[in-house]
Amino acid sequence: xxxxxxxxxxxxxxxxxxxxxxxxxxxxxxxxxxxxxxxxxxxxxxxxxxxxxxxxxxxxxxxxxxxxxxxxxxxxxxxxxxxxxxxxxxxxxxxxxxxxxxxxxxxxxxxxxxxxxxxxxxxxxxxxxxxxxxxxxxxxxxxxxxxxxxxxxxxxxxxxxxxxxxxxxxxxxxxxxxxxxxxxxxxxxxxxxxxxxxxxxxxxxxxxxxxxxxxxxxxxxxxxxxxxxxxxxxxxxxxxxxxxxxxxxxxxxxxxxxxxxxxxxxxxxxxxxxxxxxxxxxxxxxxxxxxxxxxxxxxxxxxxxxxxxxxxxxxxxxxxxxxxxxxxxxxxxxxxxxxxxxxxxxxxxxxxxxxxxxxxxxxxxxxxxxxxxxxxxxxxxxxxxxxxxxxxxxxxxxxxxxxxxxxxxxxxxxxxxxxxxxxxxxxxxxxxxxxxxxxxxxxxxxxxxxxxxxxxxxxxxxxxxxxxxxxxxxxxxxxxxxxxxxxxxxxxxxxxxxxxxxxxxxxxxxxxxxxxxxxxxxxxxxxxx
Amino acid sequence: xxxxxxxxxxxxxxxxxxxxxxxxxxxxxxxxxxxxxxxxxxxxxxxxxxxxxxxxxxxxxxxxxxxxxxxxxxxxxxxxxxxxxxxxxxxxxxxxxxxxxxxxxxxxxxxxxxxxxxxxxxxxxxxxxxxxxxxxxxxxxxxxxxxxxxxxxxxxxxxxxxxxxxxxxxxxxxxxxxxxxxxxxxxxxxxxxxxxxxxxxxxxxxxxxxxxxxxxxxxxxxxxxxxxxxxxxxxxxxxxxxxxxxxxxxxxxxxxxxxxxxxxxxxxxxx
Numbered sequence: 001x002x003x004x005x006x007x008x009x010x011x012x013x014x015x016x017x018x019x020x021x022x023x024x025x026x027x028x029x030x031x032x033x034x035x036x037x038x039x040x041x042x043x044x045x046x047x048x049x050x051x052x053x054x055x056x057x058x059x060x061x062x063x064x065x066x067x068x069x070x071x072x073x074x075x076x077x078x079x080x081x082x083x084x085x086x087x088x089x090x091x092x093x094x095x096x097x098x099x100x101x102x103x104x105x106x107x108x109x110x111x112x113x114x115x116x117x118x119x120x121x122x123x124x125x126x127x128x129x130x131x132x133x134x135x136x137x138x139x140x141x142x143x144x145x146x147x148x149x150x151x152x153x154x155x156x157x158x159x160x161x162x163x164x165x166x167x168x169x170x171x172x173x174x175x176x177x178x179x180x181x182x183x184x185x186x187x188x189x190x191x192x193x194x195x196x197x198x199x200x201x202x203x204x205x206x207x208x209x210x211x212x213x214x215x216x217x218x219x220x221x222x223x224x225x226x227x228x229x230x231x232x233x234x235x236x237x238x239x240x241x242x243x244x245x246x247x248x249x250x251x252x253x254x255x256x257x258x259x260x261x262x263x264x265x266x267x268x269x270x271x272x273x274x275x276x277x278x279x280x281x282x283x284x285x286x287x288x289x290x291x292x293x294x295x296x297x298x299x300x301x302x303x304x305x306x307x308x309x310x311x312x313x314x315x316x317x318x319x320x321x322x323x324x325x326x327x328x329x330x331x332x333x334x335x336x337x338x339x340x341x342x343x344x345x346x347x348x349x350x351x352x353x354x355x356x357x358x359x360x361x362x363x364x365x366x367x368x369x370x371x372x373x374x375x376x377x378x379x380x381x382x383x384x385x386x387x388x389x390x391x392x393x394x395x396x397x398x399x400x401x402x403x404x405x406x407x408x409x410x411x412x413x414x415x416x417x418x419x420x421x422x423x424x425x426x427x428x429x430x431x432x433x434x435x436x437x438x439x440x441x442x443x444x445x446x447x448x449x450x451x452x453x454x455x456x457x458x459x460x461x462x463x464x465x466x467x468x469x470x471x472x473x474x475x476x477x478x479x480x481x482x483x484x485x486x487x488x489x490x491x492x493x494x495x496x497x498x499x500x501x502x503x504x505x506x507x508x509x510x511x512x513x514x515x516x517x518x519x520x521x522x523x524x525x526x527x528x529x
Numbered sequence: 530x531x532x533x534x535x536x537x538x539x540x541x542x543x544x545x546x547x548x549x550x551x552x553x554x555x556x557x558x559x560x561x562x563x564x565x566x567x568x569x570x571x572x573x574x575x576x577x578x579x580x581x582x583x584x585x586x587x588x589x590x591x592x593x594x595x596x597x598x599x600x601x602x603x604x605x606x607x608x609x610x611x612x613x614x615x616x617x618x619x620x621x622x623x624x625x626x627x628x629x630x631x632x633x634x635x636x637x638x639x640x641x642x643x644x645x646x647x648x649x650x651x652x653x654x655x656x657x658x659x660x661x662x663x664x665x666x667x668x669x670x671x672x673x674x675x676x677x678x679x680x681x682x683x684x685x686x687x688x689x690x691x692x693x694x695x696x697x698x699x700x701x702x703x704x705x706x707x708x709x710x711x712x713x714x715x716x717x718x719x720x721x722x723x724x725x726x727x728x729x730x731x732x733x734x735x736x737x738x739x740x741x742x743x744x745x746x747x748x749x750x751x752x753x754x755x756x757x758x759x760x761x762x763x764x765x766x767x768x769x770x771x772x773x774x775x776x777x778x779x780x781x782x783x784x785x786x787x788x789x790x791x792x793x794x795x796x797x798x799x800x
Binding site: 274283306309364369370522526 | 550598599600601602618619622623624626628630632633635636637638639640642646647648650651652653654656659660663676677695721
């Protein structure tokens with residue numbers, strides 16, 4: 001069974017690459033990237049080998065825990081996970097989950113990230129070589145455990161995310177949870193940014209000691225204890241690492257067994273409610289164009305809170321910029337200018353993130369097409385729904401960033417740049433979502449699943465939209481730079497340019513996108529069916 | 530088959546604007562990769578007819594109806610709705626069409642009632658009219674109990690009914706329905722048939738595709754047999770049947786052999 005599943009996985013991978021040469025290119029690039037990282041990593045490991053065992057202990061645990069955390073975060077927020085061996089697909093075969101599990105495990109380990117993690121874990125031999133044969137043996141044992149832990153972490157993260165967002169009963173509370181976590185995350189982020197690199201570094205040993213007792217850190221800490229001669233400590237931490245892997249495996253097996261008897265998608269009866277599509281639209285002899293725009297805006301707004309794919313996009317368009325800002329703030333030397341740029345980062349992620357908006361309708365897009373609604377109504381309706389929450393988010397981000405940096409004088413500049421980037425991004429998205437559509441996970445499917453048949457189209461669309469958005473945003477970005485480094489009063493000009501200029505660009509985007517919609521609507525639908 | 534560049538079809542001879550067919554297709558052609566799905570199809574649907582389109586799996590029925598309703602761009606050929614060229618003047622042609630596609634999704638995070646309203650509002654209708662028609666349609670299609678439920682929680686038959694309601698809300702003159710009775714229970718099917726019959730009696734036109742010959746014989750007055758992307762027989766029910774049952778005639782037309790290959794091992798067993 002193990003061999004069958006691994007062969008199945010490789011076969012699926014092979015077919016994907018034959019159908020989509022782009023995917024093969026990406027696979028090759030991924031492998032190449034991993035290889036180019038190796039010399040640098042080996043250099044780092046050699047440097048570490050020369051440090052005291054306390055430093056080795058702290059650095060390895062922190063870096064290792066970050067790598068394992070990456071296994072959890074990257075599939076959820078960025079890339080989506082490979083669901084070709086989704087347990088639910090085996091539900092009808094009548095094979096016991098216990099017989100499938102080893103196969104799922106081994107097949108899951110056949111991937112570039114897993115290979116990279118395994119090589120890295122083995123590379124720790126360089127760090128601990130001077131510790132003697134027994135320590136080296138322990139490193140090898142740990143290297144066998146680490147990729148399994150990593151795989152389990154990533155499976156739990158995606159399953160938990162899907163469960164949380166997938167069940168219809170929970171779906172409306174999800175938006176609230178997301179908003180709350182951002183509210184909580186924000187101040188934490190700001191605190192770390194304030195502590196700065198040195199302040200954060202002083203806390204490293206304490207953090208590392210705690211992490212060493214958790215599944216994320218235990219496996220990395222074992223050789224350090226052994227090298228210090230603390231063999232009971234080493235075996236205790238090894239026990240934590242192995243036990244958490246074994247427990248995790250058992251838990252995963254339970255989840256698989258459950259997935260095989262209760263396929264997702266057919267939840268219980270949802271809550272009932274009245275017709276809210278028409279409630280807000282009064283009969284005031286509005287033009288058909290306005291009526292259609294408002295209807296589309298109302299429908300899009302529903303999707304922003306009720307569809308897991310949109311909820312994920314909403315949360316990550318605010319969370320990702322915060323994460324990036326924190327990373328820049330701790331690594332870079334200018335945390336203040338980073339804090340000031342949060343509004344722009346949020347704006348860019350929101351505006352640019354809509355570059356494939358129509359694809360999220362999937363084939364339901366036929367209703368728009370059949371109605372003969374004007375293209376500009378379709379474009380405007382979707383844009384209004386984003387502006388409703390995007391403008392407040394960008395405004396709060398910009399003002400908060402300026403406040404954290406203690407530069408109230410830069411509020412107009414930050415606000416202008418943020419709003420400008422948002423409007424320009426939405427303008428570009430309004431054109432690209434009908435000219436460069438690519439398939440995404442269907443409504444009701446796991447929001448983390450990657451879609452087959454779209455690797456090439458998605459790369460081209462993402463590249464082009466980000467370049468064009470960047471170019472069109474140049475005026476406000478340059479103006480922002482002037483306000484920051486020259487004189488803050490330029491900020492008022494930036495604010496005017498951002499709002500008015502951005503508004504004009506957005507209007508052009510809606511018109512051009514609307515015309516493209518009328519011309520190519522049916523071609524877009526054909527791509528999404 | 531008249532092959533003209535896509536988007537610029539020649540005006541078909543015999544398609545005047547007044548007294549034009551409800552739906553006229555000329556030289557429709559569509560190719561997916563190496564497969565020719567529709568190979569130069571001509572068909573006129575007269576005003577006031579209840580038209581059935583039948584054909585084996587993969588005959589190109591869905592592809593034809595998609596091109597005839599503006600959902601799929603034809604490689605070649607043209608479509609007229611009451612004499613208005615659908616692909617050149619969609620803003621004039623689309624309001625006359627009500628469509629029920631097969632196998633396409635709906636905005637299923639809306640409730641049934643909301644989906645009907647959405648369909649009406651998209652067409653720029655007056656909200657008060659939408660509201661009253663929505664309630665009429667929900668009652669007529671026996672969806673009262675499910676009007677407030679998300680479409681995602683609907684069964685296949687209920688989904689068909691709600692899509693039909695969306696197709697009717699703007700009172701079109703031509704209804705194009707792809708497999709409208711599939712998965713619909715007998716009582717609902719009777720209700721839908723009554724609605725469609727009344728619609729035809731007051732001058733509307735219905736085009737529907739189906740696999741079920743008995744159903745087509747029962748409800749349609751005209752029928753076209755489609756195979757390999759072409760019309761191989763069309764006309765009134767009696768003309769096409771030629772004195773036989775439609776099913777017999779269908780098998781004859783397609784020259785289908787009975788399948789004689791037996792699966793001798795297919796029997797209940799323990800292993």
